[in-house]
Amino acid sequence: MRYSKMLIPTVKEAPAEAISPSHVLLLRGGYIRKLGAGIYNYLPLGHRVLSKVARIVREEMNRAGAQEVLMPAVLPAELWQETGRWDAFGDVLLRFKDRKGTDFCLGPTHEEIITDMVRREVRSYRQLPVNLYQIQTKFRDEARPRGGLLRTREFLMKDAYSFDVDDEGAARSFAQMREAYERIFTRCGLTFRIVSADSGAMGGSMSAEFQILAETGEDAIVACDSCDYAANVEVAQVALPQRPAAPATLAPLKKVPTPGKRTIEEVSTFLGVAPQKMLKTLIYVAGQRVVTVVVRGDHEVNEVKLARALGMSEVFLATDADVVRATGAPVGFAGPVGMKTEVYADQAVQAVFDGVTGANEAGAHYTGVNPGRDFAPRWADLRSAGEGDPCPRCSGHYKAYRGIEGGHIFILGTHYSAKMKATYLDAAGVEKPIVMGCYGIGVSRIVAAAIEQHHDADGIRWPLAIAPFEVLVTSVGASAEVRAASTEIYEALSGDGFEVLWDDREERPGVKFKDADLIGIPIRVTVGERGLKEGVIEVKRRDQKEAARVTRSEAVALVAQMVRRERG
């Protein structure tokens, strides 16, 4: 492809609204343009990258035995009402009516639709297992789209659904998808971690996220430094630390004045007590229940864990008014001693002796607080894991990372099949619900995540497998020699099946080099008058500083070798 014929509108200055590196570079490189909040046009380069990621996904899904289908983007409300998600989905679901007044939505995901498809066609265990997938545009009316392609309202997603006769079968399907996903993310040139995750309100068992590691990632994850356990902090377990021996004598419970000192930091400074000796006390509302939660002063309550411990799907931090009602004191002075509500405490609190906590009285705290003696909570793992915390599986410790959720696989069980009566007859003629799994990959999100992981100050550094082109031939100078040599190399590489972009524009060299770095094609072949005089062509990788200086005849072979090695 000739650069001069292609629409690649690079710009020096990105719109002020772009903050994250991938957003800025996609805009500047002429890959995408914004049409509305979280809605983007893909220009030629952007579309090429998106297609490449989709192709890799498709190849690996097919290799894993999944079959491609295509479901509509416009979905009748009827099916959603069957599972109750028409209401449960809330504002994220973009709804509208047709001319007859019938309710529809734009599909944010397709469990109901695929389950309906399968229940109509599958009767017998002989037709199972089956794994169906599609690569399709989804719409979710996100409260807050952000980061360009990282979190959009309309996005391209691969969603697959497995249907098995039983849990063992589903586990096999799950394992196959996990393997396929590892191949996909690896082929895309991404550094990622597979982590245990929350499966959400509608979830089932076995949930794993494929987290693409990046500083700018929305998700916090932890991974053990000595075994392979890794998890989203939403669910990461924390091993009970070694409990220090209790001191010979415990201090007596004592009320001390702490006027106006509300936060852990204020109280700890005021009383000269380390935050680790403080008992952070928060009031939560879970359905009809009001619950007091205690964690160590330097720890954070994990609301996903708390909800699970309480057997609820979600919990909310109490309002200031609720806190006053529950504790009899303003926010900042709550404590478990004498508390009338249910009291839950994180297990790390067991190791706090002679601690400090609010006295449920304005301007007062207790010192010498000892769990067991002064209050009797229910113990649970309630805090968020962080760097350095002990691994629950071995003697290692956690390292903390940030990640972008590129994929999520989990087993749904019979959640949808039971509600929608998607059943089969087993060998004994007994009707049973199909056991399902579901597997998503954010195709457009991967495009952005790859840049978050692979860029520098000058622009994008695409992994070769998903780059819009594999090779960029840059002609420097307008002489007949340059043109002839460029044409020769361009045609040789193109003829051998490589994806080549030839910068044949009548631009100054500086402009071409800047654009080259910006759009980030992995291998650049520079054909210039200066080099040609010495019979030299330059071959340079985008991620390396130095160019290889080779002869015209060597250049094509060298590039071919480099590309083949990285195609994967």
Place this chain on the structure above:
RNA sequence: CGGGGCGUAGCGCAGUCUGGUAGCGCACACGGUUCGGGACCGUGGAGUCGGAGGUUCAAAUCCUCUCGCCCCGACCA
């Protein structure tokens, strides 16, 4: 949804406080000189100042309403 902020030429911005008839840089078009890391000179085109209403002799500027967008948080099958 809570907090903060922004809408002026395709992009980045100034002008708004203190009302007086819209400007700078980049980009774009043309001419010339340049040509290995975003050239220079000259000329030129391009803006319902997000929208509606109001105040005023006069509104980008003041007032009211409204729409859109961004950032932090909440939310995220």
